[in-house]
Amino acid sequence: MSGGIDYLERFEARAGLITWDVEALGRIDVAPDFARILHAASLLEDDTALTVLQCNSFGFDRLEDLAPFLPQWQAEEAEHARALRTVVGHQTPAAAAGQPGRKRSVDHLIARVPARFIGRRSPAPFVFCALGATAEYLATALYSELANRATAPVLTRLLRSIARQEARHLAFFLAAARVRGQEMSSFDGRLSRGVLGAIWAPIGVPTLGREAWLELFAGWLDDDHLRKRLEKMDRVLDSIPQLAGMELMGTFLGEVA
Numbered sequence: 001m002s003g004g005i006d007y008l009e010r011f012e013a014r015a016g017l018i019t020w021d022v023e024a025l026g027r028i029d030v031a032p033d034f035a036r037i038l039h040a041a042s043l044l045e046d047d048t049a050l051t052v053l054q055c056n057s058f059g060f061d062r063l064e065d066l067a068p069f070l071p072q073w074q075a076e077e078a079e080h081a082r083a084l085r086t087v088v089g090h091q092t093p094a095a096a097a098g099q100p101g102r103k104r105s106v107d108h109l110i111a112r113v114p115a116r117f118i119g120r121r122s123p124a125p126f127v128f129c130a131l132g133a134t135a136e137y138l139a140t141a142l143y144s145e146l147a148n149r150a151t152a153p154v155l156t157r158l159l160r161s162i163a164r165q166e167a168r169h170l171a172f173f174l175a176a177a178r179v180r181g182q183e184m185s186s187f188d189g190r191l192s193r194g195v196l197g198a199i200w201a202p203i204g205v206p207t208l209g210r211e212a213w214l215e216l217f218a219g220w221l222d223d224d225h226l227r228k229r230l231e232k233m234d235r236v237l238d239s240i241p242q243l244a245g246m247e248l249m250g251t252f253l254g255e256v257a
C-alpha cells in the first residue's frame, strides 16, 4: 500500500461524531426488552476501546491505513455508547433488572489472534479487518432493525444515524481486508481462514456469553427477514479474497436454530 489510500480518504471525508438530542433522548420511555438490547449494545460499543488498545499493542497503529482509522473509530463508537446510555440510563428499575452484564471484558476476539501471527507481513491485520467487517455488518443490520422497531421518532433518528456510521465502518474494514487478501499468499490465506474459523462469533457473543446473547435475540432469529439479513454476512465475507465459502454465520445459525 502506498500513496493515497482511497478507502481511508472516503472514511475520513465523512468521519465525525453523530449528533443526537440529549434532552429528548433522556426523556423517552422504551419497553424493557428493547432497553435490554440497547444496554447490551452500549457495552459492545464500549468494547471498542479495548480492541483498539489490543490493536496498538500488536502494532496495528503503525500501519498506514489503520493508524489514522483506529482512534477515530474508537471516538465514534464511544459516542454511540454515550447516546445509548442516555436512553437506558433513566429507565424504570423493572426495565433495568435483568440487563445482561459483561461476561468477559478483556478476552475480546482480537486478543485471541495468536501473538506469533502478529507482524508487518503477517495475516493478523487481515484477520482483524475481516473480523471488523463482520462485526460492522452485523452492527449495521442490528441498528437498522432497531430503528424500524423503535416507537419514539427521536430514538429512530438516533438508531438510523448510528446504523449509517456502522455502514461507513463496514466499508473501511471491507476495503482494508480486500486489499490485504489480494496481496496475501495462499498459505497465509489458509492460515487466516483457520484462525477466523476458530475464533469468530457474532458480535456480542464473546462479551455477553452465548446463552445471554440467544436470550436477548430469541425472538429475532425467528424473523425470516432478519435471518436472511444475518445470512447475507457470509456473502460479504465471500467478497474478500481468500475467504470465500467460509459460511461462518450459516454454521452459527445452524447450530443455534
Ligand SMILES: [Fe+2]
Residues within 6 Å of the ligand: 045, 076, 077, 080, 139, 162, 166
Ligand atoms: Fe457503534
Ligand SMILES: [Fe+2]
Residues within 6 Å of the ligand: 077, 136, 139, 165, 166, 169
Ligand atoms: Fe462501528
